[in-house]
Amino acid sequence: MADYQALKDDLIGQLSGTVLEIGAGRGRNFARLNRDARWIGLEPSAKRRAQLWSAAQAYGHRDPVLTGSAESIPLADRSVDAVFGTVVLCSVSNTAKVLAEVRRVLKSGGKFVFFEHVAAPAGTVTFALQRVWGPISVAFGGCHLERDTWRELAEAGFATVSSRWFVPSAPWSIHGRYLAGHATVS
Numbered sequence: 001m002a003d004y005q006a007l008k009d010d011l012i013g014q015l016s017g018t019v020l021e022i023g024a025g026r027g028r029n030f031a032r033l034n035r036d037a038r039w040i041g042l043e044p045s046a047k048r049r050a051q052l053w054s055a056a057q058a059y060g061h062r063d064p065v066l067t068g069s070a071e072s073i074p075l076a077d078r079s080v081d082a083v084f085g086t087v088v089l090c091s092v093s094n095t096a097k098v099l100a101e102v103r104r105v106l107k108s109g110g111k112f113v114f115f116e117h118v119a120a121p122a123g124t125v126t127f128a129l130q131r132v133w134g135p136i137s138v139a140f141g142g143c144h145l146e147r148d149t150w151r152e153l154a155e156a157g158f159a160t161v162s163s164r165w166f167v168p169s170a171p172w173s174i175h176g177r178y179l180a181g182h183a184t185v186s
């Protein structure tokens, strides 16, 4: 999926101003980010947060990493220019709440950039496998495999949603397909 990675570099690299990364993990996206952007990270896992903070400092970011979940973002209304997340909506407890929070903290005209693996098309073998394996994955601390994130994005009240589908080159991948793009608030 070279084109998926290229789109990631492109969409994340275009973000400017104050940029919130939800579920930032260990900080794999710093190299993509515009050096002039003010990065704020949100990460609920204490272990990952420690690694994230080290990585953030190495890239010159100075804002402390926020503790908490994206269902309740500890930032004021309309306080950031952009929000992004890479493979995070598969992990959150409540996608609709997260998207409502993303809209709340974005300034007028702000952008949400997303890169997510989602449910395979209904009726496919991969979808059937996701239905079986998804709950097991979640029970063992993994993520949800069979989410219809495209529908949640369409119903979240963004002014615009623009997305593309990507299919992993490995045909046996349980992820089935990926959704990537951006949404804006008015």
Ligand SMILES: C[S@@+](CC[C@H](N)C(=O)[O-])C[C@H]1O[C@@H](n2cnc3c(N)ncnc32)[C@H](O)[C@@H]1O
Binding pocket: 022, 023, 024, 025, 026, 027, 028, 042, 043, 044, 045, 048, 068, 069, 070, 071, 085, 086, 087, 088, 091, 092, 093, 143
């Ligand atoms: C698959 S990892 C992706 C990490 C990183 N975004 C990346 O691309 O490397 C999912 C991340 O989402 C975080 N996460 C899980 N539930 C979350 C929530 N409710 N709100 C925000 N982040 C969450 C996890 O702690 C984890 O760091």
